Amino acid sequence: MLTQAPPIIPTIRVCALHALAYCPRLFYLEEVEELYTQDAAVFAGRRLHVELQKQEDEDWEELNLESETLGIRGRVDALRTRNGQVIPYEHKRGRCYRDQNKQPQAWASDELQILAYAYLIEEALNIPIQEGRIRYHADNVMVRVPLTTAGRQKVLTAIQQAQALRQSLQRPPVATNEKLCASCSLAPVCLPEEARLSQDPERATFRLFPRDDDREIIHVLTPGSKVGKSGEQIKINHRDQPEEKLPAQRVSQVVLHSFSQISTQALHFCVSRDIGVHFITGGGRYIGSFDPRQGSIQRRIRQYQALSDAQVCLHLAKLLVTCRGQSQRKFLMRGQRGKSDILTTVTPIIEQMQAVLKQIEQVNSLESLLGLEGNLAALYFSALPALLTERIPEELKFSGRNRRPPKDPFNALLSFGYALLLKDVMNGILTVGLEPALGFYHQPRSQAAPLALDLMEIFRVPLVDMVVVASINRNQWEISTDFECRGSQVWLSESGRRKLIDAYERRKQEKWKHPVTNYSLTYRRLLELEVRLLEKEWMGEPGLFAKLVVR
Amino acid sequence: MAEKQNWYLICYDIRDPKRWRKAYKLLKGYGESLQFSIFRCLLTQRNCEKLRWELEKILEPEDALLLVGLCERCRERLCGCNRPGAWIESSDAHQIF
Numbered sequence: 110m111l112t113q114a115p116p117i118i119p120t121i122r123v124c125a126l127h128a129l130a131y132c133p134r135l136f137y138l139e140e141v142e143e144l145y146t147q148d149a150a151v152f153a154g155r156r157l158h159v160e161l162q163k164q165e166d167e168d169w170e171e172l173n174l175e176s177e178t179l180g181i182r183g184r185v186d187a188l189r190t191r192n193g194q195v196i197p198y199e200h201k202r203g204r205c206y207r208d209q210n211k212q213p214q215a216w217a218s219d220e221l222q223i224l225a226y227a228y229l230i231e232e233a234l235n236i237p238i239q240e241g242r243i244r245y246h247a248d249n250v251m252v253r254v255p256l257t258t259a260g261r262q263k264v265l266t267a268i269q270q271a272q273a274l275r276q277s278l279q280r281p282p283v284a285t286n287e288k289l290c291a292s293c294s295l296a297p298v299c300l301p302e303e304a305r306l307s308q309d310p311e312r313a314t315f316r317l318f319p320r321d322d323d324r325e326i327i328h329v330l331t332p333g334s335k336v337g338k339s340g341e342q343i344k345i346n347h348r349d350q351p352e353e354k355l356p357a358q359r360v361s362q363v364v365l366h367s368f369s370q371i372s373t374q375a376l377h378f379c380v381s382r383d384i385g386v387h388f389i390t391g392g393g394r395y396i397g398s399f400d401p402r403q404g405s406i407q408r409r410i411r412q413y414q415a416l417s418d419a420q421v422c423l424h425l426a427k428l429l430v431t432c433r434g435q436s437q438r439k440f441l442m443r444g445q446r447g448k449s450d451i452l453t454t455v456t457p458i459i460e461q462m463q464a465v466l467k468q469i470e471q472v473n474s475l476e477s478l479l480g481l482e483g484n485l486a487a488l489y490f491s492a493l494p495a496l497l498t499e500r501i502p503e504e505l506k507f508s509g510r511n512r513r514p515p516k517d518p519f520n521a522l523l524s525f526g527y528a529l530l531l532k533d534v535m536n537g538i539l540t541v542g543l544e545p546a547l548g549f550y551h552q553p554r555s556q557a558a559p560l561a562l563d564l565m566e567i568f569r570v571p572l573v574d575m576v577v578v579a580s581i582n583r584n585q586w587e588i589s590t591d592f593e594c595r596g597s598q599v600w601l602s603e604s605g606r607r608k609l610i611d612a613y614e615r616r617k618q619e620k621w622k623h624p625v626t627n628y629s630l631t632y633r634r635l636l637e638l639e640v641r642l643l644e645k646e647w648m649g650e651p652g653l654f655a656k657l658v659v660r
Numbered sequence: 661m662a663e664k665q666n667w668y669l670i671c672y673d674i675r676d677p678k679r680w681r682k683a684y685k686l687l688k689g690y691g692e693s694l695q696f697s698i699f700r701c702l703l704t705q706r707n708c709e710k711l712r713w714e715l716e717k718i719l720e721p722e723d724a725l726l727l728v729g730l731c732e733r734c735r736e737r738l739c740g741c742n743r744p745g746a747w748i749e750s751s752d753a754h755q756i757f
Contacts (some may be wrong), residue, residue, distance in 0.1 A: 323702075327754070328755070341688050354688075
């Protein structure tokens with residue numbers, strides 16, 4: 110007869126216990142949600158270990174140990190024998206903790222870590238350990254930590270707590286001690302400041318994420334180009350032109366327009382270096398992105414849970430439609446400033462939009478919300494022509510939105526701009542690790558990802574509509590060279606696409622003060638921030654999503 | 661809040677061709693070579709530490725490595741006292757090919 114074996118509980122890494130003692134949320138994010146980021150201190154610590162290894166040469170011994178009974182495993186930095194006693198050593202790059210008498214002490218998390226190592230050696234190798242030692246390199250101090258019964262108990266308690274957290278579906282709250290967050294490597298993912306802000310809207314925030322991505326976005330437009338990798342560089346070959354090589358650390362996205370080639374080696378390389386790869390057709394339709402599916406399943410499970418609830422979806426969709434409608438209305442208001450001649454045509458439309466926006470609050474189904482959104486869009490596009498100056502050529506005049514295919518240059522510009530925007534929103538979603546196919550407003554259909562379409566609504570006006578209208582008013586377009594007319598269809602030519610990509614990317618670099626978080630950031634950062642704020646809506650820290658309204 | 665970035669000059673003497681190639685390839689991923697054995701890289705603190713860690717894994721004690729961080733003022737002077745074109749920076753965050 111078969112007896113059921115007890116379920117095997119995976120052991121916990123000792124460095125995870127270190128994280129747990131630092132902040133339970135850090136432990137949860139790393140061990141359960143599997144989110145890792147590396148900041149400068151992480152790399153500096155690793156370099157210290159490489160240097161130590163070289164100094165010690167043969168003397169250096171690393172031990173991989175595991176104890177099923179204790180439920181922990183780990184790699185001991187160094188093990189030395191002093192006076193017949195085996196002593197584990199741990200090296201830390203920073204300074205030690207000083208107590209009231211200025212005596213050097215171990216930090217609580219470091220203490221737990223060395224105790225765990227000592228206990229682990231005792232259990233796994235069956236030799237008695239009396240103490241562990243931590244060396245703090247910044248102030249050159251050695252701290253001894255004796256392994257006592259109380260110390261062993263501390264380790265056991267921590268292991269229990271870790272195992273309980275592993276089973277939990279609830280992410281622990283942000284640490285109350287803000288100093289911990291200031292030097293935490295996971296702050297860009299955990300977003301402690303945003304979490305505190307959502308609890309207390311009056312708070313002054315001092316440091317917010319995501320950080321600006323200073324790397325370049327590479328658009329490959331010329332058909333027949335080949336993107337490859339060479340060492341640590343991204344290589345671009347054009348026909349009849351010298352090869353271009355770019356340092357990979359300076360590249361954040363590769364966008365392949367039309368039928369440019371990318372090698373498999375380059376794709377693998379881009380994944381390993383966090384470089385997004387996106388595809389757009391020669392006609393300017395967004396095809397898709399290379400999705401390495403590294404987002405942890407925890408986030409997606411929570412997204413499924415939240416977005417299966419019709420009420421949550423409706424609430425978020427209302428926020429979204431309000432946000433876009435307000436932006437459209439504000440853009441029209443901005444356009445009519447100082448122009449008395451268009452006041453009579455635009456002002457009534459602005460008032461009608463306001464009336465429609467007021468109705469959104471009472472809506473109780475996605476269908477009626479769609480109706481209101483349709484009204485808003487119709488009003489907006491009917492007023493948009495008034496924002497164009499008189500001096501522009503006849504062909505660039507706008508008389509209503511049409512697409513698939515666009516029938517005039519203005520619509521061609523909008524369509525291509527929205528394709529670029531969709532690409533960037535997808536990049537944000539994939540970076541954060543949400544499921545693009547499960548949205549809350551747009552219904553699933555082939556090709557476009559509903560969540561990306563949802564989020565895109567927020568940015569349509571500031572990142573595309575405003576850019577297109579401004580460039581037309583500045584007379585930046587040449588009808589004959591920038592557009593290709595095929596019968597009733599109008600497409601952007603290569604020079605036209607270059608111009609629009611340039612204008613769009615420049616716009617993304619512009620800074621903007623967020624009305625809720627109250628700090629300035631570029632639209633490029635905002636794209637990712639908005640995805641993170643959306644996730645917070647169902648992570649118990651709501652209230653910050655879709656507040657981006659043009660002033 | 662952008663992560664603060666600084667220019668670095670990275671110079672090296674590496675005694676072994678195999679290690680030299682490795683280090684050269686790695687540095688190519690972070691910046692551009694100005695002259696033999698001299699690179700210039702625009703690095704955040706994080707990337708600087710990352711690069712130093714990766715270099716440390718390659719280099720041996722007999723090799724020499726010198727990182728020179730340039731502050732904003734250094735960079736201005738660098739442009740001022742050199743031939744035109746010795747130090748060109750692009751300010752765009754995108755490139756179109």
